[in-house]
Amino acid sequence: MPILEVENIKKSFDSLEVLKQISFEVNKNDVIAVIGPSGSGKSTMLRSLVHLEELDGGNVSVNGNYIVKEGIYSKPQLVKQITSKMGMVFQHFNLFPHLTVVENLELAPKLLKQGSAEQNRSLSMELLKKVGLSDKADVLPSKLSGGQKQRVAIARALMRKPEILLFDEPTSALDPELTGEVLRVMKDLAQEGMTMVVVTHEMEFAKDVATKAIFMDKGEIVESGSPVDLLTNPQMERTKSFLHRTLQT
């Protein structure tokens, strides 16, 4: 059974349909790369999975528990409980600027009373080590580079021990020379078996790391399949033209 199931989700902003009947599923250990031109609805799709966007129709369920079923949301408490299985990494990191790195990691578990202070400290230090930032624990985010900020954001998302980690263009706001360090951390996570859905423009990453690729355009899934096939031998005209444009630049 898939952990995450998305069926026929729909969303419109006024008369503009940004998501038209999108369906896909995510199995354990999947790494799904979602690619497509800007404005294709891929970020909206990802954000709707953790209820940062309100859907107009369709189903989203995690382990068989519905966040939204036929366009009707479960009770807020239940939605919160189900979405807590998912972590999210944002394009602009969204670290809390007034808190140090380690405080960023520990704020949520502390407020939600999950684990003792000692447990949370050892977990946060372990995760910072994993993303290569042990020495930055007591530093404010403003003192970090973009790549370091994003690695902190990944560690913060991991503090909740998510079953699925969602990435919304995690390297798009970074200088090109800083994307590598973030992609390396993501690759490590994938190799450890973390289930991930990654909205990205990094075609090489999609090809190397993803187990499945989805190409979205104008609010629908145009084509999906193995990343290598989709990226090197696309079947649909829209995919071809997108890849052609992307590879030129």
Place this chain on the structure above:
Amino acid sequence: MSIDYFLSILKPMLEGAQATIILFLVAIIVSIPLGFLLTLIVRSSIKPLAYLANAYIYLMRGTPLLLQLLFIVFGLPLIPVIGEYLVLDRFVAACLGFILNYAAYFAEIFRGGLLSIDKGQYEAAQVLGLNRWQTMSNVVLPQMFRVALPSVANESVTLVKDTALLYAVAVPELLHFAQTAVNRDFTITPFLLAGVIYLLITLCLTMFFKWLERRLRFD
């Protein structure tokens, strides 16, 4: 001019300064939280409440503080029937006037502070499982307060100087004693002394806020 004369006017003026400082402290301690509450009401989804709060802010910012003070101290008791119950101690009435007025200004300052907070902060907090209250108190407020701090400092200095308006409603404070001494003794010294005392108070305040800004710096 002798040292003795100087000391003789210094004592009542320091007492006056005490009234000034007490009024300042009461006004600031009450009007800051009240102002924040107003900000929340303005932003609330209950529209009639938001309109009322906006109207209140408009009223308080759109009329002179002096008029408001005169209204509360001398005007309220003139209202038929209920007026006789509205005769407040002048100092209390003055405190009330300052609180009501400054809350409106602080509400606007905090509204500006809230607007400066990126929506990504709310989203990150939501995805991490924080509820609205936790998000407000642990993520939004500390940042909002830091952003608003220079404006709060500015407003506080204005408040110190506005306490001189108590003169108009005959509450004895620093300026009152200075003016009395000037009239009595025909010398300019009390005015100069009053100026120095105001400067000392605002200097302390400015240094305090500078220190607070340094402490809360995160950018």
